Amino acid sequence: MEFPKLKNQLILAPLEEVSGLPFRLLSRKYGCSLAYTEMSSSHGIQRNNPSTLRLLESCPEDHPLGMQLCGQDPKVLLIAAQKLEKSCQLIDINMGCPSPNIINQGAGSALLKRKAKIKKIIETLSQNLSIPVTVKIRLGFSKPEALEIAKVIEKAGASAIAIHARTALAKSSGKAQWDLIKQVKQQASIPIIGNGDVFIPEDAEALLKCCDYVMIARGAIRNPRIFKECLEYLETGKYHQTTPEEKIETFFEYYNLNQKYPYGKFKILKQRAQDFTYGLKNSSQLRNKVSVVKTEEQLLEIMNNYKKEIKF
Numbered sequence: 001m002e003f004p005k006l007k008n009q010l011i012l013a014p015l016e017e018v019s020g021l022p023f024r025l026l027s028r029k030y031g032c033s034l035a036y037t038e039m040s041s042s043h044g045i046q047r048n049n050p051s052t053l054r055l056l057e058s059c060p061e062d063h064p065l066g067m068q069l070c071g072q073d074p075k076v077l078l079i080a081a082q083k084l085e086k087s088c089q090l091i092d093i094n095m096g097c098p099s100p101n102i103i104n105q106g107a108g109s110a111l112l113k114r115k116a117k118i119k120k121i122i123e124t125l126s127q128n129l130s131i132p133v134t135v136k137i138r139l140g141f142s143k144p145e146a147l148e149i150a151k152v153i154e155k156a157g158a159s160a161i162a163i164h165a166r167t168a169l170a171k172s173s174g175k176a177q178w179d180l181i182k183q184v185k186q187q188a189s190i191p192i193i194g195n196g197d198v199f200i201p202e203d204a205e206a207l208l209k210c211c212d213y214v215m216i217a218r219g220a221i222r223n224p225r226i227f228k229e230c231l232e233y234l235e236t237g238k239y240h241q242t243t244p245e246e247k248i249e250t251f252f253e254y255y256n257l258n259q260k261y262p263y264g265k266f267k268i269l270k271q272r273a274q275d276f277t278y279g280l281k282n283s284s285q286l287r288n289k290v291s292v293v294k295t296e297e298q299l300l301e302i303m304n305n306y307k308k309e310i311k312f
Contacts, residue, residue, distance in 0.1 A: 001132040003160040003191045004064050004089050006033040009208060010227050013195060013217035014038050014068040014092070020263035021057050026254055027220060031227035034064050039094045042071030045080035056084065059261065064089040066134065070097065072106040072117065074124040085131050090159065093121060096138040098168040109168030112141040112149060119156045126157030136162040139180055142169045150184045162193035162215050182210035201233030222278045224250060244280045248307045251276045269296070273303055281310060
């Protein structure tokens with residue numbers, strides 16, 4: 001089954017406690033062509049766990065959408081995927097999460113050590129779903145094995161592979177090895193999505209020389225407008241860099257979307273306020289203030305005051 005046709009080459013990564021519906025809609029507003037839900041437990045979906053299902057809430061504007069599942073049991077993953085396949089355009093299987101809790105369950109990046117299990121999971125889903133199946137991996141668990149792993153995934157029936165260009169043990173340390181993504185791309189006949197160290201438009205342009213699509217993660221957390229910046233740069237060779245005022249305004253946009261589509265606890269709203277203002281003048285003092293507020297009214301007051309102060 002073919003990977004969906006997208007309006008551009010920029011994709012929002014699945015991000016824990018970030019890529020809920022408000023953040024996805026905000027990223028789409030600024031040019032993201034495909035967004036993924038955050039990683040969700042296949043067992044939780046199978047059991048209709050309310051907190052798990054809440055992570056998968058969507059709306060008509062939230063498309064094309066990929067729903068990412070976590071697990072290592074092909075039967076449970078299939079049951080979960082079949083519950084979701086009418087609500088999204090593709091199902092993604094997480095085979096890259098380096099969290100010890102996930103690894104201890106035999107899921108996430110632990111699967112990178114079990115090629116036979118990878119094959120069984122992808123074959124089971126791709127042969128029994130009406131929508132494409134994609135996979136998000138890392139270069140390997142402790143050493144780069146992406147070439148071999150990608151061959152297994154493609155042969156098993158996946159429609160695309162997203163590669164975070166670090167090993168699981170490396171987590172986010174060191175420099176992403178884009179050259180290894182390029183090697184996978186050269187041997188693959190399905191789309192390859194590159195991920196890792198895209199923080200400015202020039203990064204996106206460089207990574208696109210190695211793959212078909214760019215998946216942006218940490219670069220989007222602090223600035224969802226990065227998609228707009230990247231698109232402008234790819235089209236014209238220049239771009240409008242997001243201003244401090246625009247970064248603060250991004251918080252209020254997120255806040256309004258969160259009012260309409262509530263996502264997570266109050267601490268997540270506070271985290272977005274801290275993320276979107278990271279690196280701005282007096283942002284460390286702002287973070288200290290935000291960290292101790294107890295209500296949305298207090299948070300809005302702090303952010304409105306900061307918005308006035310930033311116009312220096």
